Amino acid sequence: MAPKVLISDKLSNAAVQIFKDRGIDVDFRPELGKDKDALLAVIDQYDGLAIRSATKATDKIIAAATNLKVIGRAGIGTDNIDKEAASKKGVIVMNTPFGNMITTAEHAIAMMFAVARQIPEASASTHAGKWEKSKFMGVELTGKTLGVIGAGNIGSIVIDRAQGLKMKVVAYDPFLSEERADKIGVEKVELEELLTRADFITLHVPLTDSTRNILSAENIAKTKKGVRIINCARGGLVDEVALAEALKSGHVAGAAFDVFSEEPATENPLFNLPNVVCTPHLGAATTEAQENVALQVAEQMADYLLTGAVSNALNTPSVTAEEAKVMGPWVKLSTHLGNFIGQMTDEPIKAINILYDGEVQDMNLAALTSAVVAGIMKKGNPDVNVVSAPVIAKERGVKISTTTQDQSGAFEGYIKVTVVTEAKERSVAGTVFSDGKPRFIQIKGINVDAEVGENMLYTTNEDVPGIIGTLGSVLGDNGVNIANFTLGRSEARGEAIALLYVDDALSQATLDALAATGRFKQVKPLTFDIA
Structure with missing residues (x-):
């Protein structure tokens, strides 16, 4: 049976025709975009939903969309889509980031x-x-x-x-x-x-x-x-x-x-x-731009529904269905590695170097690389996705390079990401354990074994007695519960790091209290999307 798409906002007739020409059953009902109850009543009939800004794809709408596979936004902004709910439901969210x-x-x-x-x-x-x-x-x-x-x-x-x-x-x-x-x-x-x-x-x-x-x-x-x-x-x-x-x-x-x-x-x-x-938010309001984004979203949605090809997705990398089964945890790891370095780096990035070791070198490295770059760029651009991130990085003069090598250590495969700035190089490595969970295994060349949590604390210090006690005491005094605690050091009495997984986001008062002890060279809160 042919896929069925609902267009619930005003899209051009040419976009409607693209769906029809590709053999997709399409209903053009722009009046539904402003009537959430009417949309809720029919959304379970459709495999795809094409929208602009009027339609609100809320968690309630997505929950009722029992057959929905993809939401396509004609434009860049996706604030009107509950992306977390879509991700949990397995619904791909696409936009058209370059049309306007x-x-x-x-x-x-x-x-x-x-x-x-x-x-x-x-x-x-x-x-x-x-x-x-x-x-x-x-x-x-x-x-x-x-x-x-x-x-x-x-x-x-x-x-x-x-x-x-x-x-x-x-x-x-x-x-x-x-x-x-x-x-x-x-x-x-x-x-x-x-x-x-x-x-x-x-x-x-x-x-x-x-x-x-x-x-x-x-x-x-x-x-x-x-x-x-x-x-x-x-x-x-x-x-x-x-x-x-x-x-x-x-x-x-x-x-x-x-x-x-x-x-x-x-x-x-x-x-x-x-x-x-x-003016009333007219930045994208030209005939050409509206036509461009409408045609783009129709082509992208049709490609996905008919062939499984993913373009300009905000919540999934561009991989085939077969690859996704194997690569899912490694894509998540790649994103976490990028997020880590992105949050740690404030100065302009000149280069991103990625090393793929062991079994991971045989995977879809383009998708993994895009996930790394998207993770890095997300700090400065929350709308970035795995497709647009490499383009944005290239436009800003960031050189991206990848290297592969046969298994070289204790892990069957791992990924190491290094960013180069004017002042320094910064690196982090990770792997996926047999339980499918990503782990950080090296930071700044120092070996660690850290579970990835939604809220984390990263500190650096000289390797001297009492650091664990100071961390525990200050966090305890501020009501912060530690879920996981990882330490690493370059050598005895050398540079040391700590990476803590905590239950809740760290307040500025807690960070200030840690800094006030004078025992840490760096105190950095980190957040990760582990959904």
Whole structure:
């Protein structure tokens, strides 16, 4: 029987036709996207669900989808999909991460022009029959300095377009290597320098714990007087209240926002301020972008349903059904190894080197490598997946290399990941035990045997008496229960490490208390997705 797909949002007729041409039974019912009860009543009939942003694929919807195999999101954002519930149910979640890059970048450039020349206000004034030519004195873009926060896919396009406008461009991106910066012709700077030099600032980063309010009240105060700020990336990157005050005081000359901390935005501190341009999240709203992502998601879903091929999946690597049976635990290990190094590395990564030893060298190494890279890149980009991660790494100048070797030690197979930065190399190795559980077996060349937990603590110290007691005492005093405790050292009285699996996330107070003992060179909380 042919697979059956439900399209519950507005997709182009061409996307519908792709399913039909591939022999897939398709129901185009865009009205269901806004009617969760009606969607719930019919979802068990379908093998695939194609959506945009209106449909909410909640845990309740997924639980009722007894035949569902794949959810395809036409676009990059998947906040409207419960990915954890989908993963537990065995439902693949796909998106189209590259379909709207140009459109979003162009919107940022358009917003920059609009705020530089006060176009919306001038248009409204002229429509009202006024001729206030002297009121709307703008500024040129030529020769001005544009500060780009985030030089990934969209940021790089903005940089290219701004250079065509004869702007001077500086960029802040912790993951941007010097080689990549040279290639795209941008000056790489730290955030503080960007703030003090830029005439215009545009943001192109995802919303994470490290980027939330990256333009805080403190950072806005550091900007050049008369700066203009553009945000077409994510709401929450800018302290909107602080920006509103800076606009009122005249320190910031203008702002152009397509995204807001709360959406739909019916109220906002930026609304109704002079020289503030606002649009309702239109970054991807062009005919071309909407068509591109619709066609892409239809092709991807059809490929999976008919052949098992997986593309742009957020919750599973691109492997065949046969490979998945053997590789599942090794894919999870690869992701954990990448997550470990990604969380430990703050400086730009120049290279990622992966060693596959023993039995693992005969597996689908492309999928394992993608899982490692995705794990590393996830710290800076939570939307990254096993398909987009290598592309993003390549665009940022990160060199990825793999090596294989026959069994060389006590384990039948293991994976070792090394990242190279300007300052150092950092490595971690792991294996899969017979019970199918991933384990860390080496960190910084020091042998360990550590179970992977959702919440972990990593410390380094000199190998001296009392470290175990200090860890136990401080964690106990802060109500932290230890599930697993692993120690390792390079040599007696040399460098030592500890890796603890704890029951709950570590509070900042607990981390501060450990650091205050003066016994540790490094105290680092780590989190892993072990679902």
